Amino acid sequence: MPTILSLDPVARQTWSPVALSRDLKMGDRQAGVLLGEEIVLWRGSGGPHAWLDLCVHRGVRLSLGKVVDNCSLRCAYHGWTYDETGQCVAMPAHPSLKPPPKAKARILVCQERAGLIWTALESPQAPVPQLAEEADSTFRAIPCGPYVSAAGAPRLIENFLDVAHLPIVHEGCLGMPDRAEILPYDVEWRNGRPFAGEIRIFQPNPEGLERAGEVSYEYGVLSPFTVYLRKRLADGKCFTLLFAVSPVSAVASVAYFTVFLNYGDPADNAGIATFQDRIFAQDQPIVSSQRPEKLPLDLAEELHLPSDRLAIAYRQYLRRLGLTFGTA
Ligand code: FES
Ligand code: CO
Numbered sequence: 001m002p003t004i005l006s007l008d009p010v011a012r013q014t015w016s017p018v019a020l021s022r023d024l025k026m027g028d029r030q031a032g033v034l035l036g037e038e039i040v041l042w043r044g045s046g047g048p049h050a051w052l053d054l055c056v057h058r059g060v061r062l063s064l065g066k067v068v069d070n071c072s073l074r075c076a077y078h079g080w081t082y083d084e085t086g087q088c089v090a091m092p093a094h095p096s097l098k099p100p101p102k103a104k105a106r107i108l109v110c111q112e113r114a115g116l117i118w119t120a121l122e123s124p125q126a127p128v129p130q131l132a133e134e135a136d137s138t139f140r141a142i143p144c145g146p147y148v149s150a151a152g153a154p155r156l157i158e159n160f161l162d163v164a165h166l167p168i169v170h171e172g173c174l175g176m177p178d179r180a181e182i183l184p185y186d187v188e189w190r191n192g193r194p195f196a197g198e199i200r201i202f203q204p205n206p207e208g209l210e211r212a213g214e215v216s217y218e219y220g221v222l223s224p225f226t227v228y229l230r231k232r233l234a235d236g237k238c239f240t241l242l243f244a245v246s247p248v249s250a251v252a253s254v255a256y257f258t259v260f261l262n263y264g265d266p267a268d269n270a271g272i273a274t275f276q277d278r279i280f281a282q283d284q285p286i287v288s289s290q291r292p293e294k295l296p297l298d299l300a301e302e303l304h305l306p307s308d309r310l311a312i313a314y315r316q317y318l319r320r321l322g323l324t325f326g327t328a
Pocket of ligand 2: 170279
């Protein structure tokens with residue numbers, strides 16, 4: 001559904017994942033919405049592309065068209081054909097006419113990282129959020145999603161940073177109600193973003209691999225809508241979860257996880273992804289019911305406990321950035 005366009009420069013300059021890499025194969029195209037703007041994604045031999053979903057001739061959605069010869073996108077209406085730079089190179093009604101330079105699709109930045117395709121509506125001020133695990137060949141990556149959610153990106157991100165809900169919402173998986181106490185923890189600021197190095201919690205089945213134990217979580221905020229947690233287990237084993245939310249509108253999102261693991265069997269990958277699906281499904285009714293739907297950045301709104309320290313820091317971070325999108 002077309003939604004109200006966000007003009008918030010902070011949000012528009014933020015990298016957002018818009019598809020799983022594996023869902024956009026060579027020659028594929030698909031439609032999406034980012035911050036109320038309709039976009040088309042397609043993959044040619046030059047890689048994935050993200051453009052505004054609009055043919056400059058008569059405004060038809062380019063996502064109705066098709067990829068030709070893995071090197072161009074052809075509009076479904078009059079067949080204008082755009083190459084991988086977005087330039088129109090053919091107008092079938094006038095085969096001998098060289099398309100003017102103005103006949104160009106509106107192209108966006110596009111990169112592939114952590115099994116996801118990322119874009120932004122305006123030139124981002126920072127690189128795509130990245131974790132050390134991505135460059136470490138001892139880790140394997142398991143991208144999960146997309147999860148369509150009737151919650152705004154700030155609410156979803158804050159929920160990911162909320163440790164006290166784990167034993168309640170994810171009872172039996174990520175915690176137990178009778179061991180729900182959150183011990184004091186510290187939040188520091190790294191490069192202007194909140195970071196919590198050690199939050200201890202008991203978990204009956206922390207990775208979906210049926211191993212109970214007390215675990216220590218490290219949490220970090222990478223950008224307004226991308227965060228991670230890292231669990232260091234015995235023997236150098238590490239479980240890291242990248243959580244990235246793509247804001248569709250102020251109150252609707254598409255979320256993605258990429259799990260990074262340096263242990264276990266790749267045969268477990270499907271089971272681990274299914275486990276993440278289950279965890280996200282448990283969060284869905286909670287986050288989509290939160291009112292106000294937009295995250296209040298004034299700390300006088302809502303009530304806060306010491307266990308909410310990381311969520312409070314996230315709200316302060318968004319406020320410092322001047323993010324108005326999805327916040328109140
Ligand atoms: Fe796209 Fe005419 S609207 S070719
Ligand atoms: Co949760």
